[in-house]
Amino acid sequence: MQQYWKEYDSSGFYDELMSARGNARLPAKKLVSYLKSLTPEDIAARRMAADATIQAMGVSFTVYTDEGNIDRAWPLDIIPRVIAKKQWDIAEQGLAQRLQALNMFIDDLYHDQKIIKDGIIPEFVLKQSVNYRKECEGVSPAYGVWAHVCGTDLVRAGDGELYVLEDNLRVPSGVSYMLENRSIMKRVFPEVFEQVDIAPIGDYPARLFDTLSALSPRKEKQPIIAVLTPGIFNSAYFEHAFLAQQMGAELVEGSDLVVGDDDCVYMKNIDGLEQVDVIYRRIDDLFLDPEVFHKDSILGVPGLMRAWRAGKVALANAPGAGVADDKVVYAYVPQVIKYYLDQDPIIPNVETFLCYKDSERNYVLNNLDKLVVKPANESGGYGMLVGPHSTKKERETFAALIKANPRNYIAQPTLDLSTAPTLIGKHTPEPRHLDLRPFILQGKDTYVTTGGLTRVAMKKGSLVVNSSQGGGSKDTWIVDTDADKASTAKKISAKKTVKASPSKASNQSQSSQGGA
Amino acid sequence: MLSKVAERVYWTARYLERIESTARLISIYDKLLFDLPRTVQLSWYNLITINSLQKDFSERYAVQDERNVIKFLIGDESNYSSIVSSLKATRENIRTTRDVIPSDVWYAINELNRYVKDNIQQGINRGKRHEFLSNIICGCQQILGTLYSDMPHDAAWTFLRIGRNLERADMTSRNIDAAMAGIMEAQDIDEAVNTHQIIWLNLLRSLNADHSYRRATRQAIKGYDVVGYLVTNQYFPKSIEYCLNALISACEQLPNSENLTEYLDAIKADIVDDYEPESLGQPLRDDLNELQLHIIDLHKKISETWFPVWD
Known part of the structure; x- marks a missing residue:
């Protein structure tokens, strides 16, 4: 592959792996030299292995134009995207800062609207926002948090800096694909994982579980948590099932739930009704409750808003949180951060x-x-x-x-979106534009995924990375380049501390094996 | 546990069992036909009759030959009992119950599904049919094994047991019935005795019961011994008695199961306890028919108890 990498040229765009002079960037050095050592046949074999793994794991993302096919295999490019840990640490702070401010903003909008009264945001922006829900006014969700799960899209521009392109505060998807990409890559390139200090990402489901648990209105008992999905025809059904499974939560559809006269939400179980405390809903606001929103919605649960307003059930994300991912509101986020936190934004807007x-x-x-x-x-x-x-x-x-x-x-x-080498058609790398969607959790605590889901525009020159429009994906590696020395030290000390377990004493005796 | 999840898990087990038993039945039938004397004309169409699919079959095919029967049973998506349909249904049920089913089972059903899709033609042509079917059986066994070794024995597990044993009781009774029908067909021919032997032996094989039958009965293959074994042996996991006992013990672990266990006890008294060893021929077929009606009723009662339609 040496030759192909020499010919690789991102035509002036900032490339995630390669510098303008054709050298690998520092955090990607080991990866690139490894990739260079592979023949095109090796690459082809690894790609096939990845595809087979994706099919076996049943990782799918449905595209609505692909009629009736709910098994469209998730597209993963096996060349990872690499970001230096030093840079990521700053981005992480910026993302947490942003979501914190946005949640204060949403809570303010549904209560006193101070930010409008103080003239920071014009009133009509809010009045005309299609995602503002009058039904949510005066409701006070736990910790004042409305958007518990946020997917913020970051892009890297020509200057090599990260910018926020948009915030997704309604039902952002992609985190399961981020996790599955990593498990596929570990199978495809085990050698690289041995050599490079790649930060693990696997604790997301546990963190999501903790975030949701902390929202439970019934503090005295272990909460019952449900993931509410619109069903198998939703593009991200795979993710809904995946997260429910990873968290040990119930995967439910609207028809599995009922709201009682006591305003509590119940699951229809084999032995009757059981109260549900927290619902991680993956259904849009307007389909949540036919009593309040779309009357003909069969996806939702009649009375769910009543239950939520009465504080009998927690909804994540809270209804109405989407008011803050209006793109006009986006333009005001730097002022929003300043207003509520009195800080300058760590990651700039476009x-x-x-x-x-x-x-x-x-x-x-x-x-x-x-x-x-x-x-x-x-x-x-x-x-x-x-x-x-x-x-x-x-x-x-x-x-x-x-x-x-x-x-x-x-x-x-x-934007002059950055590129990364991507395997197209043949087994040679070509530059393709990409973005990054990290996921941020906020509730009692705040958590940011290590990296996120890298989405790639597979068409040459295209800037459209969306999975629903044929975009691909990459595993995202946050690599600690300072860790090489440290990890040697770690290995040595590990040797010292591990004690040997007793060897297995019991084996079947020769005579009873019938061999004698 | 959610009613809907329980229902899907129950159906997962039923479809999985159906795939395996259909695959086994076809592959044994293939061998049976080789063994029979040439004067005996046993038809492939019997496989359609066993599964009570005459009406569905006639809507799709005019000729009742091997190729059509095999196509219908293996690859026909319009036949909801075919291997591909059952596989699809199994996979959809697992896809929607991933919160209670081990991940490895989801991976295994994806692999099996892909294998069947890619190799379906092998199953229809005779040359590689055996290999194709035995790979399907292996795939089902792998899933069952994973469930056995990894799944907690909670309510979901109990619904898997119920589905599996209900479907097994059904398939065993249909297999016995088919053998009996074949024997009654081959009554007046010269090689009758030999032919009967072969059919009874293949009945045992189609349920993987030939070795255990010999060890348990220490008998040569005789019709009433074979039927007796398959109906009343309490250790063989596909015998009617074993399946009914398993259903009873599974139901007892679930809430609100009193009516069901009572009903199961009654079926058992009727079919197993009152089993008459010398009963063969039409009386046996009538008994089996009655059992199949009971099984249909059982399913209805299970649904009403644990998967009710809520207002």
């Missing part, structure tokens, strides 16, 4: 133009060919205009959309 502001809208309309335009409340990468890749007709459509509803659109410069 520059964002708000179309409701006349001057910024004019700039956007005049520069549609250079900008990325996004609707304020879509997820999954839908309804976007990527200016440089757009046709004139598409730009005209978007101009009209923006003029008709300026509040609903924001624009950002087309």
